[in-house]
Structures are given as C-alpha cells and as structure tokens.
Amino acid sequence: MIIEPIPCFETNYVWLIYDEVYKNAVVVDPGDAKSVLQVLEEKQLSLKTILITHFHNDHIGGIGELKSTFQCEVVAPEKEAAHIPDVDRFLHEGDYVSLGNIGKAQVLETPGHTLGSICYYLSDLKVVFTGDTLFSLGCGRLFEGSPAMMYHSLNRLATLPDETMVYCAHEYTLDNGRFATSVLPNYQPLKNRLEQVKQLRQNHLPTLPVSLGEEKKTNPFLLAKNVTEFTDYRKAKDHFA
Numbered sequence: 001m002i003i004e005p006i007p008c009f010e011t012n013y014v015w016l017i018y019d020e021v022y023k024n025a026v027v028v029d030p031g032d033a034k035s036v037l038q039v040l041e042e043k044q045l046s047l048k049t050i051l052i053t054h055f056h057n058d059h060i061g062g063i064g065e066l067k068s069t070f071q072c073e074v075v076a077p078e079k080e081a082a083h084i085p086d087v088d089r090f091l092h093e094g095d096y097v098s099l100g101n102i103g104k105a106q107v108l109e110t111p112g113h114t115l116g117s118i119c120y121y122l123s124d125l126k127v128v129f130t131g132d133t134l135f136s137l138g139c140g141r142l143f144e145g146s147p148a149m150m151y152h153s154l155n156r157l158a159t160l161p162d163e164t165m166v167y168c169a170h171e172y173t174l175d176n177g178r179f180a181t182s183v184l185p186n187y188q189p190l191k192n193r194l195e196q197v198k199q200l201r202q203n204h205l206p207t208l209p210v211s212l213g214e215e216k217k218t219n220p221f222l223l224a225k226n227v228t229e230f231t232d233y234r235k236a237k238d239h240f241a
Contacts, residue, residue, distance in 0.1 A: 008032040011170045033062030052076035053131025054117040055083035079116030112150025113140030138176030139221040147231040162213030173207035
C-alpha cells in the first residue's frame with residue numbers, strides 16, 4: 001500500500017492511498033479536483049472513496065468534480081451534514097469505513113477546529129489522518145470548538161500506538177516548530193526536531209508523515225499538562241508572528 005501527498009493551494013496536502021495491483025485509490029480532503037485528477041490519471045488509478053475530515057472549503061472543494069468523474073463514495077462527519085455536498089454516508093464516532101483491499105478506517109470524533117471534525121484511523125496500516133486537528137508540532141485553530149474540546153481530542157489521539165504515522169492536511173511544521181521553540185526554548189528534543197524539519201524544507205521535501213511518538217515528545221500542544229496550559233499555548237500561537 002502506498003500513501004502519497006498531492007500538494008494543492010499553498011500549504012494543503014490531499015492524501016492519496018492506493019494499491020499498485022488493483023489500482024484502487026482513496027483520497028482524504030480533496031480541496032482541489034484538478035491536482036487530484038492529474039495524479040490519478042498519471043498513475044492510472046480508479047478513485048473509490050473520498051474521506052472528509054471537516055467542512056472547510058480547502059478540504060471539500062474538489063468533491064463534486066471527482067465524484068462526477070469516478071462515481072466514488074463520499075463519506076463525511078454527520079455533524080457537518082449541512083455544510084458538505086454530495087455525501088453518500090455520514091459518519092459518527094466508532095463507525096468503520098470499508099476501503100476494499102486497502103483495509104478499513106475507524107472514525108474518531110475530534111471536535112475543536114470545528115465542532116464536527118473527525119479523524120480516520122487505519123489500524124492495519126498504523127496510520128491516522130488528522131485533518132486540521134493534530135498538526136506536526138501544532139494543532140488547528142479553534143474556529144468553533146473550545147480549548148477544552150481540542151485538548152481532549154488531542155489527548156484522545158495520543159492514546160493511539162506511538163508507531164502510528166500521522167498524516168495531517170497542511171505543511172505547517174516549520175512555522176509550528178518556530179512557535180514551539182518560543183514556548184519551550186531549552187527543550188533539546190524539540191531543537192533537534194526543528195533542525196531536521198529545516199533540512200527537509202530546504203530540500204523542498206514534505207515533513208510528513210511523522211510518528212505519533214515523535215509528536216508526543218516534541219509537540220507543545222500534546223505536552224501541555226492541562227487545559228489551562230493548552231489554552232495559553234493556543235492563544236500565544238494565534239498571535240505568534
């Protein structure tokens with residue numbers, strides 16, 4: 001099984017999951033159809049399923065064109081049903097989505113960035129697609145949810161196995177790392193991680209995926225001891241230049 005990023009807009013990654021034998025594919029949060037269609041055509045893949053984590057347009061903008069091209073299944077959080085078009089199945093906590101020979105995805109409700117945000121955990125592949133909930137060295141802005149919601153959502157994700165690879169929806173790691181070192185300036189594991197991130201970006205390489213274990217060691221939002229500390233970090237990040 002292969003998982004690759006399809007870059008779109010300035011910072012978004014649409015995650016492409018496919019098998020080389022049957023040429024079946026799944027995409028996560030296709031904000032732009034054109035970039036996805038180009039890659040699917042190049043690799044001669046058939047799109048079977050679209051996984052949506054939340055309703056923001058940079059995550060759903062490509063649904064219509066992709067569905068009309070492939071007649072694929074679209075699944076999305078039920079709590080955001082009013083905001084997401086062309087959905088075949090709405091999802092709740094604990095639901096599973098069959099992805100054919102790719103496996104199955106477990107739905108985790110993770111409110112915070114939006115009230116209906118969900119993540120998709122594929123235990124067989126040891127991967128989780130976190131949308132705009134958990135970022136590498138960061139977390140999503142609180143557009144709808146409360147700090148307590150996001151804190152508990154992140155801690156929920158932190159209970160997954162450390163070897164789980166995190167696939168989030170934006171290339172924010174370098175900026176997140178700069179903020180992280182401003183609140184944890186003397187923390188050597190974070191300094192080491194930021195140097196690795198700088199090298200990757202200088203070579204125009206993605207910083208994703210990253211292991212959940214690494215995030216638990218270096219992400220200030222996962223290191224926060226309580227909701228109050230998390231809230232302080234989130235407010236500081238919102239105003240960080």
